[in-house]
Amino acid sequence: LLGRTLNLGILAHVDAGKTTLTERLLYAAGVIDEIGSVDKGTTQTDTLALERQRGITIKSAVVSFAIDDVAVNLVDTPGHPDFIAEVERVLAVLDGAVLVLSAVEGVQPQTRILMRALQRLRIPTLLFVNKIDRRGSDCERVLEEIRSKLTPAAVALTRATAEGDRAATVEARAAGDAELRARLVDVLAERDEPLLREWVADESAISPGRLHDALAVQTARAEACPVFYGSALTGAGIGPLSAGIAGLLPAEAGDAAAPLSGLVFKIEREPSGERIAYARIFSGTLEVRDRVRFGREDKAKVTAIRVFADGADAQRPAVKAGEIAKVSGLADVRIGDSLGTAGARRLAQEFPPPTLESVVDPVHQDERERLRGALAQLAEQDPLIDVRQDDERREISVSLYGDVQKEVLEATLAGGYGIEVVFRETTPLYVERPAESADALEVLYAKTKSNVTGKSSPASTNPFPATLGLRVEPAPPGTGIEVRADIDVRLLPLYIYKTAGAFEEQMTGYVREALREGRFGWRVVDCVVTLADCGYRAPGTTAADFRKLTPLVLGQALERAGTVVCEPNVRVLLEMPVDTVGAVVAALSRLGGSIQTPVPEGELATVETVLSAVRARDLQRQLPGLTRGEGVLESSFESYEPVSGDPPVRRRRTLDRLGVGEHPQ
Ligand SMILES: Nc1nc2c(ncn2[C@@H]2O[C@H](COP(=O)(O)OP(=O)(O)OP(=O)(O)O)[C@@H](O)[C@H]2O)c(=O)[nH]1
Ligand SMILES: [Mg+2]
Numbered sequence: 001l002l003g004r005t006l007n008l009g010i011l012a013h014v015d016a017g018k019t020t021l022t023e024r025l026l027y028a029a030g031v032i033d034e035i036g037s038v039d040k041g042t043t044q045t046d047t048l049a050l051e052r053q054r055g056i057t058i059k060s061a062v063v064s065f066a067i068d069d070v071a072v073n074l075v076d077t078p079g080h081p082d083f084i085a086e087v088e089r090v091l092a093v094l095d096g097a098v099l100v101l102s103a104v105e106g107v108q109p110q111t112r113i114l115m116r117a118l119q120r121l122r123i124p125t126l127l128f129v130n131k132i133d134r135r136g137s138d139c140e141r142v143l144e145e146i147r148s149k150l151t152p153a154a155v156a157l158t159r160a161t162a163e164g165d166r167a168a169t170v171e172a173r174a175a176g177d178a179e180l181r182a183r184l185v186d187v188l189a190e191r192d193e194p195l196l197r198e199w200v201a202d203e204s205a206i207s208p209g210r211l212h213d214a215l216a217v218q219t220a221r222a223e224a225c226p227v228f229y230g231s232a233l234t235g236a237g238i239g240p241l242s243a244g245i246a247g248l249l250p251a252e253a254g255d256a257a258a259p260l261s262g263l264v265f266k267i268e269r270e271p272s273g274e275r276i277a278y279a280r281i282f283s284g285t286l287e288v289r290d291r292v293r294f295g296r297e298d299k300a301k302v303t304a305i306r307v308f309a310d311g312a313d314a315q316r317p318a319v320k321a322g323e324i325a326k327v328s329g330l331a332d333v334r335i336g337d338s339l340g341t342a343g344a345r346r347l348a349q350e351f352p353p354p355t356l357e358s359v360v361d362p363v364h365q366d367e368r369e370r371l372r373g374a375l376a377q378l379a380e381q382d383p384l385i386d387v388r389q390d391d392e393r394r395e396i397s398v399s400l401y402g403d404v405q406k407e408v409l410e411a412t413l414a415g416g417y418g419i420e421v422v423f424r425e426t427t428p429l430y431v432e433r434p435a436e437s438a439d440a441l442e443v444l445y446a447k448t449k450s451n452v453t454g455k456s457s458p459a460s461t462n463p464f465p466a467t468l469g470l471r472v473e474p475a476p477p478g479t480g481i482e483v484r485a486d487i488d489v490r491l492l493p494l495y496i497y498k499t500a501g502a503f504e505e506q507m508t509g510y511v512r513e514a515l516r517e518g519r520f521g522w523r524v525v526d527c528v529v530t531l532a533d534c535g536y537r538a539p540g541t542t543a544a545d546f547r548k549l550t551p552l553v554l555g556q557a558l559e560r561a562g563t564v565v566c567e568p569n570v571r572v573l574l575e576m577p578v579d580t581v582g583a584v585v586a587a588l589s590r591l592g593g594s595i596q597t598p599v600p601e602g603e604l605a606t607v608e609t610v611l612s613a614v615r616a617r618d619l620q621r622q623l624p625g626l627t628r629g630e631g632v633l634e635s636s637f638e639s640y641e642p643v644s645g646d647p648p649v650r651r652r653r654t655l656d657r658l659g660v661g662e663h664p665q
Helices: 018-028 049-054 081-091 109-120 139-150 178-191 193-201 208-220 238-248 365-381 403-417 500-514 543-561 578-590 613-626
Strands: 004-012 061-067 070-076 096-102 125-130 154-156 158-161 169-172 225-229 261-269 275-283 285-287 291-294 298-301 304-309 312-316 318-320 324-328 338-340 356-362 388-390 395-400 421-428 431-434 438-442 467-474 481-485 527-535 563-577 599-601 604-612 632-642
Touching (some): 018 096, 018 238, 061 238, 061 304, 081 261, 081 403, 139 154, 139 225, 169 238, 208 238, 275 318, 356 613, 365 395, 365 403, 403 421, 421 613, 431 543, 438 527, 481 500, 500 527, 578 604, 604 613
Parallel strands (some): 096 125, 154 225
Antiparallel strands (some): 061 070, 158 169, 261 275, 285 318, 304 312, 304 324, 356 421, 438 467, 563 632, 599 604
């Protein structure tokens, strides 16, 4: 009988071997009799036709198996940076993670980005150094890189022999191994005073069990980071890794008898068109035929529940705290919705949003409406593509991370919907930052005075029976959007929102929605918005009045504050054959990249630079020609920098800023 459920994410830089490792773990657990291959397109988790053709993971996928008495729901994620949003959505539902590295390539750009997110969220993490069978494998060097670039609290629990060869093997380091003991104490005693005292008093009195328990405790707190070596391809090192997953990662059961609280992290559509929500349940129990509250105010009846069991999914009457399930019946459910009461865990923005956008046109003009519908469906599964419609020009545009995502979108529209499309030029997604602080106030019917300040607006610009005062302040770059409330609770329209918390949550939503378009039409970032005043007339004022008033007041505040339009820059890491360095550097200087001296490493050289996102894309396209197809480019978001000259303007999505017309979601 299975005692507990562990929701485990497999994360890594692209091609590190996540999907292959997933196959290997399923095989080791006896769920599959034969190991599928990414290259042949026969794995359990790369099931989309596109994933099989391209040999890369595009969507996260869940499979399950058991290790001893632990039921593991494994989420295989994509590693390509164009699909980082898929990883982001999964993070909130994990109990633990295995971050995979390659024993040849070591710590790669995406490895660091993912590790930082795992640490920020305090997700217990094991490191798996994969591909020790490949020529060039160097576990010692990779361990050093892990310590210097990822975490000083890394402890290798296994040892590889004959690495660099298919015959490479892995064994667990003996519990009595003096070097391992010293290393464990070194890492663990820093946060474990009693352990340090025991060590100082009598080193030999510390039992291996004591050390293992201390390691499990600190791993669970995401303080210590156990490292395992192996090969997903040959199976070397999988035994110790499985033991580590079951023995060192905690499974948070939650209280199945408590009120329901869950989180939707993925949406799929059945061939019938029905929406299926993947949800993690944190507390309580969800049963078929329950009427469940989700998202803002929606309620619907659950028609089916399926959980993951031994590779397949199985119908169940209920799903309880600690588990992940596919839930049917919630017709309008969206990614990020809570089920029941909202819990502490929600989807956070952990990675930078897309930096590019492109207008997409149907090849056959009469398919424009169908294209819009198809993109709306795809946006349910990936809200960050942020489909925008310019009604006047009849243009549809989408946000993008890069060309691979664009190709996948194009292929999905062709394959899944039969719509052929062409993308126009890819342009940067600029953002706006407030230049200064400013306030704005709109008073109920303009004639009534504000409850707080006694002021009334001079002109009657407020068509809504509600009062709202907002303050906008610039915040340091990279801090995103923060919404605060500074209103006497007695002024809050509690007959609409019930509690002060609910009011704040809803207002935060309205503010965020309104900040999607600043003065020049770009998303506003790096600011603090304070709710400073509020008024209503009961009965009469409704939630819709506050919703519609928010963009109006915020627009005024931004107008007064002024905004600076900024362009996305990325850090680019280039690897190329030594004899092509000259050509690459020349191209870099043409594109305006800052040039550092290339670092030769044998036959290859690497160079790092910072470029605008659009220029980096140009470079990506030129690279094969410049390097005989051998150059590799990796880019990661760096910063937003103010543009010089006239700020680029984006036409607003809706002409009506008052929000009288419905804002598309
Ligand atoms: N030699 C060797 N090759 C491996 C190993 N693990 C994976 N590979 C190969 O590496 C390539 C990428 O493997 P995947 O499992 O698709 O990697 P991934 O991390 O899932 O890739 P994405 O999901 O696209 O990010 C494939 O060609 C695998 O056969 C390994 O342990 N040894
Ligand atoms: Mg994969």
